[in-house]
Amino acid sequence: MTVPGWFSEAKFGVFIHWGPYSVPAWAEPTGELGAVDPEMWFAHNPYAEWYWNTSQIEGSPAYEHHRTVHGGRPYDDFLDAWQAESFDPADWIELFARAGARYVVATTKHHDGVALWDAPGTGTRNTVHRGPHRDLIADLATAVRARGLRFGAYYSGGLDWYAGRRAVIRHEDLIDDYGRPHEAAYAAYALRQVRDLIDRYRPDVLWNDIGWPDAGMADLPDLFAHYYATVPEGVVNDRWDGAHADYLTSEYQANRQNEAAAHWENCRGIGLSFGFNRNEGPEHLLDPAAAVRLLVDVVSRGGNLLLNVGPKADGTLPGEQRAVLEGIASWTAAHAGAVYATRPLDPGAAMSHDGTPWIRWTRDDDHAYAFLADVPDSARGQVLLKTGPGMLDPATAVRLDGRPVRADAVPDGIVVTSAELGAPLPTVVRFALTTSRSVD
Ligand SMILES: CC(=O)NC[C@H]1N[C@@H](C)[C@@H](O)[C@@H](O)[C@@H]1O
Numbered sequence: 001m002t003v004p005g006w007f008s009e010a011k012f013g014v015f016i017h018w019g020p021y022s023v024p025a026w027a028e029p030t031g032e033l034g035a036v037d038p039e040m041w042f043a044h045n046p047y048a049e050w051y052w053n054t055s056q057i058e059g060s061p062a063y064e065h066h067r068t069v070h071g072g073r074p075y076d077d078f079l080d081a082w083q084a085e086s087f088d089p090a091d092w093i094e095l096f097a098r099a100g101a102r103y104v105v106a107t108t109k110h111h112d113g114v115a116l117w118d119a120p121g122t123g124t125r126n127t128v129h130r131g132p133h134r135d136l137i138a139d140l141a142t143a144v145r146a147r148g149l150r151f152g153a154y155y156s157g158g159l160d161w162y163a164g165r166r167a168v169i170r171h172e173d174l175i176d177d178y179g180r181p182h183e184a185a186y187a188a189y190a191l192r193q194v195r196d197l198i199d200r201y202r203p204d205v206l207w208n209d210i211g212w213p214d215a216g217m218a219d220l221p222d223l224f225a226h227y228y229a230t231v232p233e234g235v236v237n238d239r240w241d242g243a244h245a246d247y248l249t250s251e252y253q254a255n256r257q258n259e260a261a262a263h264w265e266n267c268r269g270i271g272l273s274f275g276f277n278r279n280e281g282p283e284h285l286l287d288p289a290a291a292v293r294l295l296v297d298v299v300s301r302g303g304n305l306l307l308n309v310g311p312k313a314d315g316t317l318p319g320e321q322r323a324v325l326e327g328i329a330s331w332t333a334a335h336a337g338a339v340y341a342t343r344p345l346d347p348g349a350a351m352s353h354d355g356t357p358w359i360r361w362t363r364d365d366d367h368a369y370a371f372l373a374d375v376p377d378s379a380r381g382q383v384l385l386k387t388g389p390g391m392l393d394p395a396t397a398v399r400l401d402g403r404p405v406r407a408d409a410v411p412d413g414i415v416v417t418s419a420e421l422g423a424p425l426p427t428v429v430r431f432a433l434t435t436s437r438s439v440d
Contacts, residue, residue, distance in 0.1 A: 010102035015308035034253030049275030087315025089143035105152035113162030153203035158210025187216025276310035288327020289424035
């Protein structure tokens with residue numbers, strides 16, 4: 001499993017889930033994937049992009065909502081109601097870039113089968129011929145690359161509730177594999193669309209979801225060969241039913257075992273959903289400090305964070321999601337050097353700490369970076385960093401935000417003394433790695 005340097009150095013990407021489901025934008029904010037009872041999951045699905053499925057499960061709150069608010073109308077009415085009238089891709093990408101994102105992955109076709117480009121085999125059931133009447137993938141890819149970021153394509157290969165078998169997925173359907181389409185016709189349909197995405201947009205990341213149809217598994221070696229020939233620095237994720245993976249993925253709290261891989265990426269929404277969910281309040285969303293600490297934790301363990309935004313149907317980003325990205329941006333402005341193009345510090349060199357204070361580490365060739373947060377007032381501005389002997393030079397301690405800091409060697413590490421250490425947003429102290437010891 002190898003990835004090009006741009007991906008391992010990128011550390012932070014923004015995921016975009018945007019589709020007809022962004023019109024109802026309705027789900028129950030039940031909880032995080034991996035922390036919700038699977039028996040509950042499908043009828044109370046917090047993923048608003050699953051609206052078509054959830055609203056078909058009789059007795060579910062979504063079913064009632066769809067009946068009472070939308071009169072049980074056909075799902076495709078939402079495609080035509082989706083106007084994207086305020087869509088300004090450059091505005092989105094500027095915010096993502098300021099927040100420190102180095103790549104953007106957008107849904108090109110989600111489980112509802114609606115393509116955000118003029119995809120082969122879709123006739124007029126796509127955003128070029130209906131709803132927005134725009135090639136949204138071209139708009140996004142152009143804006144992303146104009147800002148110097150990498151563009152990735154999300155494609156739902158394993159589930160397509162329109163072109164593939166359309167089974168309402170309840171918990172018991174897990175037995176028959178989610179009602180996933182596996183037949184040759186769908187495999188040919190999906191293969192043709194992914195090849196079209198590669199040839200039109202040369203996505204830097206090929207982000208497939210929910211696996212690939214059985215009848216199409218034999219097509220994948222050629223598909224990947226074509227992809228790498230077309231996009232030499234391209235990266236392929238791991239959701240192709242084991243056919244191939246340049247890196248592994250986890251999602252919220254699910255598949256966390258994949259975070260032991262050499263190259264991995266955790267994806268999640270700013271809230272509990274990928275598609276915009278009007279029912280989410282501040283209590284369901286990460287605040288800026290929590291988002292930054294998630295990014296730092298992931299990077300300190302060698303991963304990338306792919307943090308999702310769910311735009312509204314009109315093309316604006318929800319204010320509360322913008323605010324989180326703005327919060328990340330203001331922190332990143334002073335601390336980018338401790339995050340990007342770094343790697344995990346040898347575990348023996350220093351101890352991370354999940355409690356209070358919260359401590360994480362990264363390193364580059366010459367420095368170690370200590371991230372400190374939630375330092376209690378009782379600590380009176382002092383924190384013990386448990387480091388290996390002679391690893392870091394206390395005399396070289398510098399706070400990246402420019403505030404004064406003092407560091408003194410003590411028997412089991414280094415005591416850092418500085419005012420205003422208690423913020424929930426991490427303070428970063430940089431130390432020179434002493435040349436006397438290799439930390440690798
Ligand atoms: C672990 C898994 O299979 N997740 C599927 C899940 N992926 C998210 C990024 C969203 O696209 C969900 O809508 C999708 O079901």
